[in-house]
Amino acid sequence: MTRPKRVxxxxxxxxxxxxDYAEAARELGREVARRGLGLVYGGGAVGLMGIAADSALSAGAEVIGVIPHGLLKREVGHGGGVEMHVVDTMHERKAKMAELSDGFIVLPGGFGTLEEAVEALTWAQLGIQAKGVVFLDVAGFWTPFLDVLDFMQREGFVREAQRPLAMRATTVAEALDKLAAFAPPPGTQPWLRPEQA
Known part of the structure; x- marks a missing residue:
């Protein structure tokens, strides 16, 4: 297991x-910098995205944003200090964010946040990537979603061995510690190229 370099x-x-949500984003930015890590995020200057990026930058962390052309103006692409990657599609955005980072922390958000997190979980389930996904359950925000995952497991749609891929933390420090300690659960097979099958 190698120590994460970017989250x-x-x-x-x-x-x-x-x-509470904004404070968690600020604390995440500060703690990422304190641990000598870099921050990869969606590239916007608004909402929790902007708060996390500004906090990390202020504390001296490397910050990398990835944003599609179509969202650049809508989400007011971050300016000073952020290494910005502008891509063509949302699919490219997620792939680039995964490529640049060593694990994922999920703060509160809406449809897009949930979709990004679930795709990262799916990639881990399939062995496409072996990076942890931690839901930072600020004020119980993610508890209903994590309850749904438990229900999916009970109903036979998520394997018991793979349910732990969606980790829960209640503090920023716990979330980063869980990412640092993450190892894919037994039974998760790496993604095979056709010639390897």
Whole structure:
């Protein structure tokens, strides 16, 4: 197991209804910098995205944004200090974020945040990538979703051995510690190219 160098954060382009969400984004940025890590994120200057990026930058961390052309103006692409990658599609965005990072932390967010997190889980389930996915359960935000995953497991749609791919943390420090300690569960097979099958 190698020590993570960069952490990808999936989070909302809005700030949400609770100050707790913004504070978690600020704390994540600070703690990423304190641990000598880089931050990879969706490239926007608004919402929790902008808060996490600004906090990491202020604390001296490397910050890399990945944003599609179509969202560059809508999400007000971050300016100073962020190494920005502008891509053509949302698919390219997710692939680039995964390529640049060593694990994922999921802050509160909406449809896009959830979709990014679930795709990262699917890639881990299939062995396409072997990187941890931690839901930072700020003020219980992710508890209903994680309950749904438990229900899926009970109903026979998620294997018991693979349910732990979706990890839960209640603090930023716990989330980063879980990423650092992550190892794919037994039975997760690496993705095979046709010539390897």
């Amino acid at each position: 990808c954060v999936f989070c909302g382009s809005m700030v949400g209804a609770r100050e």
